[in-house]
Amino acid sequence: MECLVAASSRVRSTTLDVHGHKLRLSHGIITFRLLAQFRPSASPSRRKLHGTLRYPHRAKLPPDPGTSRLPSEMVDGGARPLDDVRDGDEKQTAELSVDDAEWSPEELEAISALFQRPMLQKAPKPVKERPLPLPSPYEIRPSRVPTPKRHVRSASRAVLAPRSSFADRVHKNPEALIGIAREIAALPADSDACEVLDRWTRFLRKGSLSMTIRELGHMGLPERALQTLCWAQKQLSLFPDDRTLASTVEVLARCSQLRMESEMGKYLNSASRTVIEAMARGFLRAGRLHRARKILLFAKDNKRTLDPSIYTKLIAEAGKTPDGYRLASAVLDELGEKDDFDLEPQDCTAIMKVCIKLGRFEAVENLFSWYKQSGRNPTVVMYTTVIHSRYCKKKYREALALVWEMESSGCLLDLPAYRVMIRLLVAMNDLARAARCFSKLKDAGFSPTCDIYHDMIKVYAASGRLAKCRQVRKEAEMAGLRLDERTFSLLSEMESDASA
Secondary structure: OOOEEEOOOOOOOEEEEEOOEEEEEOOOEEEHHHHHOOOOOOOHHHHHHHHHOOOOOOOOOOOOOOOOOOOOOEEOOOOEEHHHHHHHHHHHHHHHOOOOOOOOHHHHHHHHHHHOOOOOOOOOOOOOOOOOOOOOOHHHOOOOOOOOHHHHHHHHHHHHOOOOOHHHHHOOOHHHHHHHHHHHHOOOOOOOOHHHHHHHHHHOOOOOHHHHHHHHHHOOOHHHHHHHHHHHHOOOOOOOOHHHHHHHHHHHHHOOOOOOOOOHHHHHHHOOHHHHHHHHHHHHHHOOHHHHHHHHHHHHHOOOOOOHHHHHHHHHHHOOOHHHHHHHHHHHHHHHHOOOOOOOHHHHHHHHHHHHHHOOHHHHHHHHHHHHHOOOOOOHHHHHHHHHHHHHOOOHHHHHHHHHHHHHOOOOOOHHHHHHHHHHHHHOOOHHHHHHHHHHHHHOOOOOOHHHHHHHHHHHHHOOOHHHHHHHHHHHHHOOOOOOHHHHHHHHHHHHHHHO
8 A cells, every 4th residue: 555645735846865866756746665665775794694595585575466466467357468557657757757846945854854753662661669668666676775774674565565474464564453452342341352362363473462452551441451461471472572561561550550569679670671661651651750760760779771761751740740840850860960861852852841940040051052062953942942941040141142043043933932032022121123023923924822912012011102002902802812900900001191
């Protein structure tokens, strides 16, 4: 099948150079069969190769369908001889070269574009990105830095929890241990705790029942706690255990069920430090300070070391009432004799408050200096306590210097700190600073208390500011606070003097 390309609508003739051959076009059309005759020949090496073959390859193209295969050289049913057909083709070729007119550059460019078509290229395959692997949970990823020994158990607990046995997950699970205490508490009065504990025997370990016993103590069931201890003593896998014994002793001492007046010394000789401290805490929580004092004296005589928090708790409990000031002073002296003791910030603050009540201001200063020399930063509560101590001793300048130190340290002031600062400034009769501190208190979001309003009225009255006194009084009444009679009498005197 011939494919014709129309180059122009006008009839022209020109010469076209195709692969070095001159081709004359006359009628504006060119057949691809004619152009195929001018295909470049094969390379010399390829012609030489075909010439040396004894049996050359047959032509791969099928025979021309226009050529007749009849034995007689007749075409169109014998109407025209084959030679006439060939002569007609030659005459048609000659007619193409009659006109020598040239084509326009646009038409030549359109025809040349037919032979310069770029080869079709395959579309690039889409790049398939490999999906990232699913991220593993952060709990099971290996840590880049070795875990400190004190954190190994807590760090590996989350990793090994899914793979650990049911017993390993129960013997330290607070919910399970507290659930055992609730089951024991739900038993009838004539039943024993062993009915519940026998079902949990294989899941318990040493120290597991200490939490259960403490929970029974919070429920007010010391008898059930004692039954739990008696059952644990029969289990070789659970006893002896100081934690279980200490929890039971503390619960019995707190509930006043520990009766060992005559044999206390004998019992304490064989008891461990954990059990002795638990007994002292139980007596302190029960309010039996003299029994706790006996335990401290026993530890002092037998050179037994106890936690300093026991001394702090006894001093704080004894300093609540005037009857215990003497006991608190004696325990404070014993604590001061110790060379190696470590107190927490809350313990230091509790001792300082008792020392202020006892009037031992030097002890407050010494304790404050020791805490700073230990390399720790005082808290806002400790600063407030020391400022109040210097205020009570009427060392106003030293207290004001400590106020500046507290503000420069970056501590976030609370309401008691503002109250002590205002009281100090009122005692110094510093109206400007007191008013500024009162404004800061309200800007910080705190609501002034009744004693703060009393101090502000007092300092304004000392300066003769009757309008400010009325304003502070109105503000206090709008806040729902009632001023005392002394403040009312002071305002009445100022109003009477102003009217006179």
